[in-house]
Amino acid sequence: MLTAVELHAVHKVHRRGTQEVRALNGVSIGFPAGTFTAIMGPSGSGKSTLLQCAAGLAEPTAGRILVSGEDIGRMDERARTALRRERIGFVFQAFNLVASLTAAQNVELPLRFAGRRPDRAEVDLALSAVGLGERTGHRPSELSGGQQQRVALARALITRPDVLFADEPTGALDTTSAREMLAMLRRLVDQQAQTTLMVTHDPVAASYADMVVFLKDGRIADRLELEPADRTRPGRIAAQMARLEA
Template sequence: MFKQRRGRSKQGDGAAVLVAEAPAYAVTLDSVTKTYRTGATEVRALDGVSLGLRRGSFTAVMGPSGSGKSTFLHCAAGLDQPTSGTVWLGDTELTRLDEKQLTVQRRTRIGFVFQAYNLIPSLSVRDNITLPLRFSGVPVDEAWLAQIVQEVGLGDRLTHRPSELSGGQQQRVAIARALITRPEAVFADEPTGALDSRTGKQVLQLMRSLVDSLGQTILMVTHDPVAASWADRVVFLADGRLAGELADPTAETVAAHLTHLGEW
């Protein structure tokens, strides 16, 4: 459904030159189906889902419990392999990779933010942020670290431990950790679920600014229409299938759409 553009020809001094061009989509799902079998029972969590995430976009995924939101995120992020269909990260087809190769992709090209901050209590904020680089044996780019820390507002907290931070600050550490490898996409699963409304708004403002200022691609699974309204578009799932989408959403239009998913 979504074609990956790998390059284009350009005339220069009378000769055709191949110019590298990044795919228009950071993440692409094409006819993705995921089924689970328990004994004689088969559950189709995703049913032929095709969707592209344009680079530098903020997409929210919503739907009732059991609609396939988590399965969608897991397949899109290479955490789980679909039963059929293809998933692309840029110009790399994740569905062709084995688990070892997928681990490398997740570690170097994908960022994750979850409801639980998943910080290591014994490490400082700096060490928590740079942990993915340590796992990969990659030296810290101090200039990039400084920029990220400034973006997330943690410049005076680098030597603190997670227990010395508020919930919102801990989530900011998790977001900075997700960004440290310069990922092609960040996947956020209910990132404000454990936060109060004021702190959640601050985290959403931060995510919005990362898209606008850094061109980061973010996909967020959420149940909250207010959280979804910070995205460029909202994609709805019902019974494992796409059930519409909204561009330039508001909390009111998202809530109204959700009320009609049962009719769909």
Template sequence: MTTQTVVLEDIRATYGTGERRLVALDGVSVAFERGTFSAVMGPSGSGKSTLLHCAAGLDRPSSGSVTIDDVSLGGLTEDQLTRLRRDRIGFVFQSFNLVSSLTAEQNVALPARLAGRRPAPGAVAAALAEVGLADRLRHRPSELSGGEQQRVAMARALISRPAVVFADEPTGALDSVTSRHILDLLRRLVDEHHQTVVMVTHDPVAAARADRVVFLSDGRIADDVRGPLAPEQIAARTAHLVEKSC
């Protein structure tokens, strides 16, 4: 088994034809190592969300290859892709995507239930305890704060112990204090549980919590920086990319 959880090689993603043809990703190659926290940033339209969707098997690239946990996605059927996403990939979105009529524990158990499986005894409670919601098992989304709803979504993403968690603007709908708590949790999952996290964000403060920041511009990797970066450095680099793309 390699040390790389996610590998994208020469990924191209195009939409439309002729004058309407849009190149969202233009030959992107990047790998994300196990047990690391990576942020993906760039101006609007740079290809951030497309990169995440291709990496997670939500969209198929026009060309190139994607490998997750040593499994190549290219040859998988839609059913096989669905099973891979269910078993080996966790998702956290800005909009939480919780079912309003279900309790926190029912939301966390839902992916397994839809797959015809029953979570292991105690697994749902343990997942909610991991994100600090041991006393909110039977609360519905309307009875939870935004930050608590996002933590339920994180517990749902983590219950299968996935190879990678893809987070798409996970703090975008939260205030600064709640955002910090969510980022603290993601950071702890990486540091204490060796979880691999790939996060798309527009927020330099969020990106500064990562081990690495991959900058995209016009569908290509413009920079790939490892090591601690201050939010001000990230903001300046992003502003420079915005100026270049105008």
């Protein structure tokens, strides 16, 4: 199986005055293409730092990171920016929509930033894929939180990215909207082989993944492979999290 993202002995140290905080401590892991991985761990375990480094949003202190076989550490900032715009999609807890733009215009933004002329049919199709085909002309204030996050998802997918990175994508949603978003992410993996890496603190959210990677103190503490039945039984994930937090 092809590997979409690889981390090789990745360290990330934050310096605060004379103090050093080691967010990642020699992490080595590969994320297979076409799979859904959840990343969990106690607060301060390094899970968001791992995602940011893997996505090229933060530069590791040491180690190598490959996205679709390309070493992003060997790229200059211009090349990394192009990689993020064209081959990586992002969904965050905050929807980060432009309030003055319609849903369709928000979805178009990555194409415009990449210097591509948006195809309206392509944009409409992206919104239809997340169940918002009739809301293309609505602004964020006219949409619910769940609908806004679906616009953010359509925006992330419009460039057909190699990898989708999601950082607590259901954190600001109610239970029903969160489950709809997770089901959508799962369908993208199952039907379109969309490689997805998701940071979450929620065992229910993690249960939609193929694998859960647990971090503690900047290191990989455990991995848990999941079956479809685990989506109705997130107890194994919750129990492992409790052991890490003990």
